[in-house]
Amino acid sequence: MVVIGIGKLAKAAEVRTDTVRYYERLGLLAPPSRTRAGYRSYGTADIERLRFIRRAKSLGFPLDDIRQLLALRADDNARAAAVLTVTRARIAALDTQIRDLHAIAEALSRLADDCPPDAAVSECPILAHLSGLHRHPADSDRR
Template sequence: MTKSLTIGAFAKAVGVRPDTIRYYERNALLADPGRTEAGYRIYDENDLERVRFIRKAQRLGFTLKEIAVLLSLRSSDTARAADVLAITTRKIADLKTQIADLMRIEAALTALADDCPVDAPVADCPILAHLATASNTSDR
């Protein structure tokens, strides 16, 4: 027997706010729920499992668009594991690019911080001077 939960209890069970549940519904990540005679949304164990899947995928860095595709593949009778692997491989490449960008930013900020004369007036701060300089790049 599947237990029915109101949106508040459902949101609490999966660790999100009710507006997050409504957002997932608006974006077709979660099907429109059944309703009580009074019009209250009701959710079941399948919905709990689906939102847990969504949340775990988000923690791994997948976007909601990617998660929608993963959910679609998961429910497909014809999809192959290779389809999921392709999405995951693209995600890994995206993450490697983001990591490289963050490392570049860290190096630039570290260099600026190392050049900062702590006792100088703020007008002589190289960090502020760098930020005020027109440039096409965000690094030094």
């Protein structure tokens, strides 16, 4: 059985050694066995586990969710429905966030499109909006 140190593990999983220890503290990684000198020693399954965490992170799961997912993966009695619950909750959170950001981007785009670049800032509808004026001070000729 292949035994590697924290440095090789980190390199294999493309994380920092600090991150490995950090995940151990958070309970995402079990405390590994130690050499006589006190060095952490890992096996290939740990590389797998770290890569799982990386992929989950890249899909927007917070570390708390990832801890749950790891527990479910290791639980022979667990049903896929449990994974689905975590996943659907994440999707819902993402959808909310996307909708919020989209609404903001839309609002900014509309204001930006209405903004004449060469005008003085006093004519700028963006600043006007931020100042709480919902009409341009001199838009009598628009529309």
